[in-house]
Amino acid sequence: MRRRIWVWQLLLLVAIFAVWQLMTQPGLVPPLFWRDNPERAAFFFGEPVKMFRVIWQWFTDGTIYLHLWVTLEETVLAFVIGSALGLAMGLWLGLSPTASALLDPFITAMNAMPRVVLAPIFMVWFGLDIGSKVALGVTLVFFIVFFNVYQGVKEVSPVVVSNTIMLGANRRQMLRTVYLPSATSWVFSSLHTSVGMAFVGAVVGEYLGSARGVGYLIAQAEGAFDINTVFAGILVLTAFALLLDFAVTRVERRLLVWRPTQSETEQL
């Protein structure tokens, strides 16, 4: 069954690109729109064959690796820094009612703000290098992790807390053995979203101004109205995001073995 679905998914993908090619390649079929100018469809939507040629070129002459590496670096840094800050803040506010009462409106306001507008400011502060992209990614990742950890701390079972107190844990041991594991499990449950956000931060940052990265490649091609290269960049980014997501799933499975899932639960 799983094999069959794979085959169908692959066929669907091929079909999409085939239709795309049919509709855009000048002179292949009589145009449905823009009957006066057969080149126009290709201009607006690109031609898959040419896109794949660009991608092939990138990977064979190796130019793409530097850009991919930069984007990956930014994504990973943004994710790690954003998660660490979110975890620390979430634990702090989750465990201190005073701090959370004081800071609550500020956090809400900062979360409500569309943070992509901060990108230009970060460029002034951190320059056009990876610093500004990481900063943008951090602001996106931070809030996802923060809210998850905050929730995680609040939702630790009071019975587990009382039990751990009765077993003799002091405050530090309590934090280490109860709050931290519970909070990290929430971080991991938001892993897909936060890695995705780190990636968005990196690419948007590159797109708005940089000298390297896949976002930069796309911005450059767009400036030259080279739609095939733009789509080639988007395809590479998509494939890359899928790979990241796959890696995250692997990590998640290893780290959350203690979590019951419907299929895993094994009653004895």
Add this chain to the structure above:
Amino acid sequence: MPAIEFDRVTCTFAARGDARGSYTAVKEVTLSIAEGEFVSVVGPTGCGKSTLLNVAAGLLRPSSGALRVMGQPLAGINRKAGYMFQAEALMPWRNALDNVTAGLEFRGVAREEARRRGTEWLARVGLAGFENRYPHQLSGGMRKRVSLAQMLILDPQIVLMDEPFSALDVQTRQLMENELLELWSADRKSVIFITHDLEEAISLSDRVVVLSAGPATHPIGEFTIDLPRPRDVSEIRMTPRFIELHDRIWHSMKEEVLKGYAQTRNRLSA
């Protein structure tokens, strides 16, 4: 000298979302448990049994009155007591062995030593070979065994149990009760065992304390259980003496149970 002594303990809670005032869960409870004694506390549902236990554990400070442990007034957490909760209390992110050794870890026992003793205790509660299972991979009865080992590995002088087996099916429950008795008879600890099941109370205990219906719960009767030990909980239920004791205690409880039931019903219909 009693192991635990409640001296006119009263617990009043500020009623949340209710301006009319407060709720007195337990009132003027005076009760003492001797060293090595197994005492069950029975009472109708919602009568504040758990409140009493939380006071004994030091998790809850009484509004008035005092609690003495081995003659000393209790301040803070009761370090001499182990507490087995009614609800799931295991850390879901730790496997059975790491849950059992948690208390040793907090006390700074070396890891090797802790693991050795943890494995030993898991075997003692019948879970040898389940060291690496996480709580969600164990059945309800097995989780209770892990909780029991987790508490007893610390060798507390006083054991507090809050309806520990109420979520189990009858067969598993009788099995666990027998195991508990066996472990208890090995080194008689002082036990306060809370239950709403009178049969369970009689078959386990040296003494049964009956509480009144809430609010302002207080003990209304004490019965010494003179059944011979060692006991088998499923067999002892058939003996004439058991039935006689059951009759007497039930007679004194009945009124309170009906009262508690009527209150709950009124609260629901109001």
